[in-house]
Amino acid sequence: MIRRIPQARDRGIPDATVARLPLYLRALNGMAERGTATVSSEDLALAAGVNSAKLRKDLSHLGSYGTRGVGYDVQYLIYQISRELGLTQDWAVAIVGVGNLGRALANYGGFASRGFRIAGLLDADPHVVGDRIAGLVVEHADELESVIKKRGVSIVVIATPATAAQQVCDRVIAAGVTSILNFAPVVLAVPDGVDVRKVDLSIELQILAFHEQRKANGGPIMAEEWPDGVVM
Amino acid sequence: MIRRIPQARDRGIPDATVARLPLYLRALNGMAERGTATVSSEDLALAAGVNSAKLRKDLSHLGSYGTRGVGYDVQYLIYQISRELGLTQDWAVAIVGVGNLGRALANYGGFASRGFRIAGLLDADPHVVGDRIAGLVVEHADELESVIKKRGVSIVVIATPATAAQQVCDRVIAAGVTSILNFAPVVLAVPDGVDVRKVDLSIELQILAFHEQRKANGGPIMAEEWPDGVVM
DNA sequence: TCGACTTTGTGCATAGCTTCACAAAGGCAC
DNA sequence: GTGCCTTTGTGAAGCTATGCACAAAGTCGA
Known part of the structure; x- marks a missing residue:
């Protein structure tokens, strides 16, 4: 929200x-x-x-x-x-969570062309730390606060599993970040003054399913449920 | 009436x-x-x-x-x-475009648990065709129509580059699909009766940047002072 | 059964968003 | 300049969404 x-x-x-x-x-x-x-x-x-x-x-x-x-x-x-x-200025973005989605985001060309510079990739998994993705070396999540402060990160993208999202969120807020883009399927609790935007892949599919079902049923109102309030 | x-x-x-x-x-x-x-x-x-x-x-x-x-x-x-x-029924979904994002979507667990079954992964790149991802073998984009018809696909996810999106869109609609989830950064032209939902990763960041800029400029007071600043 | 208590479902006022329709403003030809 | 044409910018109307506040409807203990 x-x-x-x-x-x-x-x-x-x-x-x-x-x-x-x-x-x-x-x-x-x-x-x-x-x-x-x-x-x-x-x-x-x-x-x-x-x-x-x-x-x-x-x-x-x-x-x-x-x-x-x-x-x-x-x-x-x-x-x-x-x-x-605000695209005439340069925004430093950090991506936390370098799974499939994090990689996709890191490689997405649409960011750089609009003033968004990926300034850090972080992950908690030691097997991923050290990987080189889109020209950056993945750093350990422990470095989160120092990456944010040293590189002037003002927007953080959370692409971690749901279980880790709130903790990452708390930490980046404590480090001074007030703009978060959240891909994890959880409602993040944040204090006033922090902006969270959420992208939820499965929600979009569910909305499509709703409309698709409706089409399949031959219209918006099912006969059995015809309401009293309908006036002819 | x-x-x-x-x-x-x-x-x-x-x-x-x-x-x-x-x-x-x-x-x-x-x-x-x-x-x-x-x-x-x-x-x-x-x-x-x-x-x-x-x-x-x-x-x-x-x-x-x-x-x-x-x-x-x-x-x-x-x-x-x-x-x-409409989640009490099973929905067959095909993902077109198996780049980073397509892979992320194929591996995303949130789909299967909500009645969305990935019934096909397609890509135009011969180097990707044949890869095994999330238990499915990637098929060539030429198979699009036959995959849709044979497996009863009713929802298609477009995760191709922007240039290919409209063409894929036209083909799946011709094949009878009326629900599309589009990740490509283009406005798809579709006939009436077709539902398109769009997820655009860079738009979300741009909205965050707008609010972040407002905060950085000291909020509402500052805004008044901008308007005539730059002349072209 | 009764009365105190909890929580839903909704009427209503308000805020925000969309669309229409048109006057105002500019370009262009002469 | 004058008149005509095009297109913007916006007042106003209609529509949708939000949130308050409370009556209605239920539970539960005595």
Whole structure:
């Protein structure tokens, strides 16, 4: 779950908008690569898979960066969104837990290109410590606090088994980290002021199963359960 | 004209509720393992990391399964939520793209325990085809349609590079699949009736970076001073 | 049986998000 | 400049989600 942070009154950008900005950014980067100079809200919305009114309202929270009758300058908008998201600076990220998932994350190219630098890989298993992955040597989990402090890590990714997650979480918070991305299937308990985002692979499948079952049953309302409140 | 009135037993369950049911289910499973027979909304909400009123409202969409003065029977509630999510049946899942992420997914234990059976691993790379992962032999992507049809695959996980994702998507839809979990960083174009859920690792980090930047800048007060800072 | 106590299920107010629809603003041709 | 065209930015309306607060419904001891 995401803990809400008190936001600026004037420039408090809605959470729903923040969650979509990376989407716009990716669509814009694709356009920039293809040499597109300007783009209308209609076209950008299409590329990002949202409705154009929503896109315009989202962008209006950042400022008035479009030109009426023309659209948005691709490069300028990339810059503004990047700045808003904090991607114009370099973020040092540590990944704790170098199992299959941790390795996948370490090798994922989408991080480096967006200002996220993997500054440490840590694991508690002596058999894994010392391995070289994505150009980094895996360090022992005992080094967690020192890695965080020495390398200025401000975001930690937890990719450990569920049983270890809370302990790792407590330690990184004690070491001053306030942003955590959690892949372990547990609800982490954190004090106020710490942001936790959770990615749960099995939850997504369960949501799909729910909808799939519904399709298979021939519609949203099963005859046997037809409610009294339905009016014809 | 049919008008749907939100009500207990109405099968139209809000998306926000569906997204939380797996969370409750996990908390309940933990309690069942520890031998807890009944649980109050207060305690279950605590374990799932939500507010107890929200939990009760969510559960009320499934039906009236609690006992006032006592709480919810853990086993019974597990059954009801599982049934609602469609987890009492077996789902055959195919994973396309056996890179680091595909391997991580294939080895992830959280699937099998919830009725998701990995029925196929496919990849286009001849060097990977034939590898044995999590008890399955990787098959060539050319076999996609036949694997889907022969093994009754109803959910496909796309863990390919971005460039291959849309093509894979088109093929699985043509083969009759209507539920897709996409890990590739692209917006998939799909016809009506097809469900796509997206997990994007870098988006989550970008959202964290946004909040982290806010904290670092001293919070709401500072925000007011940015707007006209940079001119292009 | 009764009364005290616990906990659910939900009406209601509020907050947040989405979408529509259009005036305002800019470009462009002449 | 003037008029026309395109597209933004946003007020307002409608919809969905959240959380409070409490009546209703149950348990339990005496």
